[in-house]
Amino acid sequence: MQDEKLLQMVEEEFTAILLHARDMIIRRAKAVHPDLQAPGYRLLSLVIRDDAQQQGALAEKLRLDKATISRLVQQLESLNLVNRTQDPSDRRAQLVSATPMAHEKWRDSGNTLRQELRKQLTEWEESELQNFGELLHRLNIRFDELV
Numbered sequence: 654m655q656d657e658k659l660l661q662m663v664e665e666e667f668t669a670i671l672l673h674a675r676d677m678i679i680r681r682a683k684a685v686h687p688d689l690q691a692p693g694y695r696l697l698s699l700v701i702r703d704d705a706q707q708q709g710a711l712a713e714k715l716r717l718d719k720a721t722i723s724r725l726v727q728q729l730e731s732l733n734l735v736n737r738t739q740d741p742s743d744r745r746a747q748l749v750s751a752t753p754m755a756h757e758k759w760r761d762s763g764n765t766l767r768q769e770l771r772k773q774l775t776e777w778e779e780s781e782l783q784n785f786g787e788l789l790h791r792l793n794i795r796f797d798e799l800v
Contacts, residue, residue, distance in 0.1 A: 677766055684762035685755065686732045692717075696725050697734055697751060701759050705750035707740060729755075 675691070682694035689697070696711055706714075712722040726749055729735040734755040740746040751759070774782060 681759075681762040681766060684765065685758040686734060688732060689729075689734070692721075693725050693729050693734075696722070696749075697729060697755060697759065700735060700749050701751045701756060705738070705748035707743075707746045708749060709746075711749065 678691050678694055682689040682691055685694065685697070692715075695715060699711060699714055700706055708719060708722045708726060711717075711726075712719045715722070717725075726735060726737065729749075730737065733752055735749050735751055737747040737749055740748045777785075
């Protein structure tokens with residue numbers, strides 16, 4: 654049986670990482686556009702990484718209702734971060750895609766945070782980084798199994 658204090662320590666540190674990650678998302682959102690909030694940033698990230706998508710697919714991936722997605726897309730459109738175009742495979746649907754400006758600002762914001770993370774990890778030994786990466790991977794696989 655695992656030590657309760659060890660499990661509590663891991664839970665506390667994991668919670669701290671999640672809070673830091675949330676703060677990083679908020680900082681990245683503000684770097685893209687001062688009026689962009691975290692939910693809009695998450696949607697923008699999806700259309701940047703996975704290319705143009707229908708709003709229904711975005712709702713499913715983000716686990717949000719279609720009305721919320723519609724409002725987020727409208728907000729991102731008003732900020733000139735996304736465009737909507739007719740889906741050639743389904744003329745009734747629209748595809749949401751990121752604008753060139755959104756791509757550039759998203760990439761720049763990611764580069765800044767990546768540099769900050771690497772700076773934090775420069776003092777780690779190679780074996781520590783290897784072990785940490787493997788443990789994170791193992792944890793991520795378990796989370797994937799839950800979904």
